Amino acid sequence: MRLPLKSGWLLVLPFLLLVGGLFLGPILNVLWISVTEPAPGFGNYAQLGSSDTLRRILWTTLRVCVMCTAFSVILGYSIAYAMVHATGPAQSRMLGLLLISFWISVLVRTFSWLMLLGRNGVVNSTLDALGIISAPIPFMRNELGVLIGMVHYMVPYAVLPIFAAMQSIDGRVVQASRSLGGSGAQTFWRIYLPMTKPGVVAASLVVFIINLGFYVIPAVLGGGKVLMVAEYISVQVLITLQWGTAAMLAAILLFGVLALMFLMSRFMKLSTVFGGART
Amino acid sequence: MRVSLPAKLNTGFAWVLLVLLIAPALVAIPVSLTPKTYLSFPTDELSLQYYRELFSSPEWLSSFAQSTVIGAVSTLLATTIGTLCAIGLWRVSSPAGEVVRSVLLLPLVVPPIIAAMAFSRLFVPLGLIDSYTGLILAHTVLSAPLVLITVSASLAGFDARLEQASRNLGASNWVTMWRVIVPGIRPGILAGAVFAFISSWDEIVVTLFLSKFSVYTLPRRMWNGIRENTDPTVAAAAVVLMAITLLAFAIWALAARRTRPAA
Numbered sequence: 001m002r003l004p005l006k007s008g009w010l011l012v013l014p015f016l017l018l019v020g021g022l023f024l025g026p027i028l029n030v031l032w033i034s035v036t037e038p039a040p041g042f043g044n045y046a047q048l049g050s051s052d053t054l055r056r057i058l059w060t061t062l063r064v065c066v067m068c069t070a071f072s073v074i075l076g077y078s079i080a081y082a083m084v085h086a087t088g089p090a091q092s093r094m095l096g097l098l099l100i101s102f103w104i105s106v107l108v109r110t111f112s113w114l115m116l117l118g119r120n121g122v123v124n125s126t127l128d129a130l131g132i133i134s135a136p137i138p139f140m141r142n143e144l145g146v147l148i149g150m151v152h153y154m155v156p157y158a159v160l161p162i163f164a165a166m167q168s169i170d171g172r173v174v175q176a177s178r179s180l181g182g183s184g185a186q187t188f189w190r191i192y193l194p195m196t197k198p199g200v201v202a203a204s205l206v207v208f209i210i211n212l213g214f215y216v217i218p219a220v221l222g223g224g225k226v227l228m229v230a231e232y233i234s235v236q237v238l239i240t241l242q243w244g245t246a247a248m249l250a251a252i253l254l255f256g257v258l259a260l261m262f263l264m265s266r267f268m269k270l271s272t273v274f275g276g277a278r279t
Numbered sequence: 280m281r282v283s284l285p286a287k288l289n290t291g292f293a294w295v296l297l298v299l300l301i302a303p304a305l306v307a308i309p310v311s312l313t314p315k316t317y318l319s320f321p322t323d324e325l326s327l328q329y330y331r332e333l334f335s336s337p338e339w340l341s342s343f344a345q346s347t348v349i350g351a352v353s354t355l356l357a358t359t360i361g362t363l364c365a366i367g368l369w370r371v372s373s374p375a376g377e378v379v380r381s382v383l384l385l386p387l388v389v390p391p392i393i394a395a396m397a398f399s400r401l402f403v404p405l406g407l408i409d410s411y412t413g414l415i416l417a418h419t420v421l422s423a424p425l426v427l428i429t430v431s432a433s434l435a436g437f438d439a440r441l442e443q444a445s446r447n448l449g450a451s452n453w454v455t456m457w458r459v460i461v462p463g464i465r466p467g468i469l470a471g472a473v474f475a476f477i478s479s480w481d482e483i484v485v486t487l488f489l490s491k492f493s494v495y496t497l498p499r500r501m502w503n504g505i506r507e508n509t510d511p512t513v514a515a516a517a518v519v520l521m522a523i524t525l526l527a528f529a530i531w532a533l534a535a536r537r538t539r540p541a542a
Contacts, residue, residue: 007452011367012379015360015423019383022420026397027389033400075296082293085286094297096532101300103528105481107501108517112306114508115318122306122320155300184283213390215484220505230392230484237396237488250393261388265381 027254034247044248054249061228064143064218065211068150072207073200075151076158080199083159084166102156110220113149114140117221141223149217157210158203161268165199202268205260213253229253304521311514318511329515339500339516346497349411350479353418357475360419361426362468366460368427369434380427387424394421395488402489409491417489418479425478426471429535433467466537473531477524 034044048054083094116122117139124136139145173195177187215230222228229249236246313319314326333339364383368376386394398417399408407413441463445455461468483498490499497520504513 008367008370008376011363012371012376013367015364015383015427016379018360018420018423019386022401022416023386023389023394023397024382026401027393029400030393030397078289079293079296081286082290085282086290094293097297097301099532100525100528101297103477103524103531104301104304105498105517105520105524107481107483107498107505108304108307108521108524111501111505111513111517112303114505115306115310115514116303152300152303155296184285209388213392215392230390233392233396234487237399243400246396250396253390254393257388257390 030247031251031254033243034251037244037247044244047245047248054245057227057229057232058252060143060226061212064146064150064226064228065208067143068147068154068211069204069208071147071151072154072158073162073204075155076203077162077196077200079155080159080162080166083163098156098159106153106216109153110149110216113145113152113217113221117145117148140221141225143222143226145221145223146218146226146228149221150211150214153217154207154210158207161202161206162196162199164268165196165202169195198267202264205264205267209257209260209264212257304517307514307517307521310511311518313511313514315511317509318514329511332512333515333519336512338495339512342495342497342500345411345494346480349414349418349494349496350476352411353415353422353479354472354476356415356419357423358426358468358472361423361471361475362430362461362464364423365427365430365434366456369431369437380431383427384424386421391421391482391484395485398485399488408489409493411494413489414486414494414496417485418482421482421485422475422478425474426468429471429474430464430467433464433470437463466534470531470534473527473534477527480523480527481520 035042037044048058079094079098083091083098086094114121118124119136119138119140121139123139124133127133128136139148169192174187174192177191178184182191213230214228215234218226218228219231219234222231230253233246233249233253236242236249309320310318311329312325312327313321314324314328315321368380394417398413402408402410402413405413407416437460441459442455445459450458481498482496483502486496486499487502490496497516501513501516501520504510504516
């Protein structure tokens with residue numbers, strides 16, 4: 001082959017320049033702002049120790065993200081398990097539904113949840129008509145609503161890595177366990193579940209990472225009552241113009257995400273996780 | 280193998296979940312057909328007035344046009360750059376190349392809110408805030424990694440000996456690329472392009488930071504509608520957005536099927 005190395009790198013160059021100049025450089029600039037505005041030093045970071053608001057926001061973000069990750073991964077595990085054990089046509093239909101839900105815009109989903117979960121929304125009026133409740137359940141402007149919206153968005157992201165891990169399991173291992181006298185439950189808990197651990201870990205990490213920076217759903221369904229990091233950053237930048245605080249929070253968010261990403265790369269390839277996905 | 284009762288129950292549960300993943304979005308359809316003047320469900324009769332409103336209001340039409348232009352141009356750029364890069368990394372195929380690949384995938388991983396801050400700070404001094412150029416550049420950066428992933432997956436199934444054969448027969452680098460490699464991975468490129476277009480077409484967080492008055496994309500206008508939460512035209516817009524997304528999905532699914540033979 002003629003000059004394979006050189007011509008290969010030449011093709012990579014435009015993308016590299018684009019990402020370097022328009023993305024990595026400006027992100028480093030944001031990190032720089034976090035230690036230079038409004039005054040040089042670590043004043044912005046010191047706010048974490050002094051400001052109750054900031055601590056509450058970080059705590060809310062973590063709490064919501066952990067709960068959302070747990071629910072998404074458990075529901076995702078169930079779907080992935082059913083998909084792996086389904087016959088060909090059923091499996092394609094399930095995968096189709098899953099991918100379509102991936103592709104539905106977050107704005108469309110958020111709008112629909114507003115219609116469904118409001119005081120006079122579909123869910124409350126149905127429950128009322130059935131006589132199950134006497135007063136409307138408050139689904140919105142609280143963590144319940146945010147959680148419903150986020151879990152609904154994240155389940156497909158959880159399914160794909162778990163599904164990939166389950167597909168690589170040799171079915172004969174399960175048969176061996178059963179023929180050696182293991183019960184169905186024992187086989188699942190002691191053989192199957194541990195073997196799918198890489199998928200579960202990767203799924204948990206990817207869901208958690210996307211949740212950490214989630215903006216649209218918490219902002220709308222939380223209605224200002226469930227303030228998470230991304231929404232707070234946008235308020236600081238667009239309304240109160242406090243870039244220093246915003247940049248500090250962005251830096252914490254970024255390092256958190258990158259650390260988790262590094263952890264995840266040890267369990268599963270990035271392209272497997274984002275393969276059929278969209279962000 | 281005999282299927283156990285818990286497994287059967289789980290399969291039923293999974294089907295319910297899968298339907299629930301799609302069903303809530305469909306609620307926009309009845310709301311968009313309401314004859315009333317506020318967001319509500321139609322009770323007696325149906326009306327198409329909000330679709331008429333959507334397709335006759337200069338604001339919504341201009342948002343459609345803007346989203347289409349920004350989506351199309353950024354898709355063209357992202358697909359070109361992403362495809363070239365995927366071919367380059369495929370040729371290099373070295374550990375250094377894999378490190379570069381993970382760096383190039385960062386725009387997918389970094390939370391959009393941080394990207395929005397970074398772009399906004401970069402574009403203010405350049406005068407690119409509230410401009411087509413600014414949004415197109417930003418969307419190109421965010422969608423090119425999607426093209427890189429799909430095209431790379433396609434290249435993994437491409438027989439490298441075809442490239443060697445082409446060169447041995449005397450074809451230059453460019454001829455080999457355009458006549459041999461690109462045709463071989465066309466479904467992957469198409470899938471990546473559709474992916475890139477939809478990611479721009481739907482993008483809201485970065486757009487919120489980069490647009491003000493003159494550039495007002497479809498998601499931007501929908502965002503306002505959702506926040507005001509009164510005008511049923513938003514429901515009609517949501518239905519149209521969903522229809523276009525489903526169309527894109529169908530194209531993507533057909534293209535993706537051809538990139539993964541026997542899958």
